Amino acid sequence: MSDFNSLQRFIEGSEMARRVYLRQVRRIIGLFYLLISTYVPLMFGLTLIYLNFHTSLTIIDPVIQIIIYSPLVYSIYIIFSSILLFKLRKIPSVMKKIREIKSNKPRTSKIFYSSYFYYFLSIGIISSLGLYALLVGGEVGEVVEIVENFLILLLIIKYFYYLFSLLEVDKWDKEDYIALIGAIIGFIGGTVFNSYLFFVFSISWMYAGLSLLRKNW
Amino acid sequence: MTGELKEIIEIIKSPVFTSSVRIGILLILLGVDKITFTELLKSLDIPKSSLYYHLKILEENELIIIRDVITITRPRTIIQITPKGNSL
Numbered sequence: 001m002s003d004f005n006s007l008q009r010f011i012e013g014s015e016m017a018r019r020v021y022l023r024q025v026r027r028i029i030g031l032f033y034l035l036i037s038t039y040v041p042l043m044f045g046l047t048l049i050y051l052n053f054h055t056s057l058t059i060i061d062p063v064i065q066i067i068i069y070s071p072l073v074y075s076i077y078i079i080f081s082s083i084l085l086f087k088l089r090k091i092p093s094v095m096k097k098i099r100e101i102k103s104n105k106p107r108t109s110k111i112f113y114s115s116y117f118y119y120f121l122s123i124g125i126i127s128s129l130g131l132y133a134l135l136v137g138g139e140v141g142e143v144v145e146i147v148e149n150f151l152i153l154l155l156i157i158k159y160f161y162y163l164f165s166l167l168e169v170d171k172w173d174k175e176d177y178i179a180l181i182g183a184i185i186g187f188i189g190g191t192v193f194n195s196y197l198f199f200v201f202s203i204s205w206m207y208a209g210l211s212l213l214r215k216n217w
Numbered sequence: 218m219t220g221e222l223k224e225i226i227e228i229i230k231s232p233v234f235t236s237s238v239r240i241g242i243l244l245i246l247l248g249v250d251k252i253t254f255t256e257l258l259k260s261l262d263i264p265k266s267s268l269y270y271h272l273k274i275l276e277e278n279e280l281i282i283i284r285d286v287i288t289i290t291r292p293r294t295i296i297q298i299t300p301k302g303n304s305l
Binding site for chain 2: 006007008009010012013014015016017019020021023024087090091094095098101104
């Protein structure tokens with residue numbers, strides 16, 4: 001059996017793996033969009049209950065107050081998002097390895113282009129913004145928090161596109177455009193003009209999530 | 218040719234990997250740890266009997282584990298990579 005035949009089989013096998021990974025990535029992205037899309041309606045609903053019924057619902061009043069004003073809900077969303085992203089952790093390294101084998105070139109490590117560099121840079125920027133928002137407080141603090149959340153979402157979207165580039169996807173799906181445009185309109189409009197515009201973000205992400213899941217489940 | 222490539226070609230030359238489907242299944246499991254039979258069938262687009270045959274060979278060589286689990290919706294067949302499969 002020649003080396004050429006063996007390599008050919010490996011290339012065919014890796015193409016199968018690429019297709020399955022892509023499906024898996026699309027599904028996780030769909031779930032992620034759907035999960036994040038529920039945050040604004042949930043918080044809006046809880047705030048509405050608290051503001052309209054806080055005199056009649058005295059027993060559950062403090063509970064809702066804690067849920068709204070503490071980072072409890074936010075933390076739950078962070079945990080579930082992390083679990084989803086964690087499921088994709090091995091795909092980049094396997095795809096990189098496949099690419100190296102196919103091109104017969106070992107990977108050269110460059111600190112400024114490595115994923116670790118971006119990872120630590122992102123953590124540093126987000127932590128600094130979080131700390132700044134906490135120290136400043138008030139309306140400025142709230143705006144900084146919104147910017148921080150927007151940045152987190154953009155970084156996660158960037159990570160998804162990094163996965164797409166490894167999986168040799170050269171064309172975005174319409175759901176990706178909808179999610180990106182929805183996030184930009186929702187966050188900028190919601191912060192600058194009217195907070196109801198955050199719903200544009202939620203609705204667009206809900207649609208993108210459901211559509212991706214319908215296609216890839 | 219790099220040493221790593223030579224090593225991989227030697228592994229692929231073994232009788233277990235005479236089919237690209239089996240190489241593909243192992244590569245899939247290296248990236249996702251476990252997958253259901255149905256999902257694999259949908260993604261690979263090969264006959265059910267053929268997939269079952271390839272899975273059995275990988276299982277006999279202790280590279281994967283096939284187990285039936287009961288879920289809320291229906292029973293599912295889960296395919297999982299073994300430490301031996303991971304070490305390749």
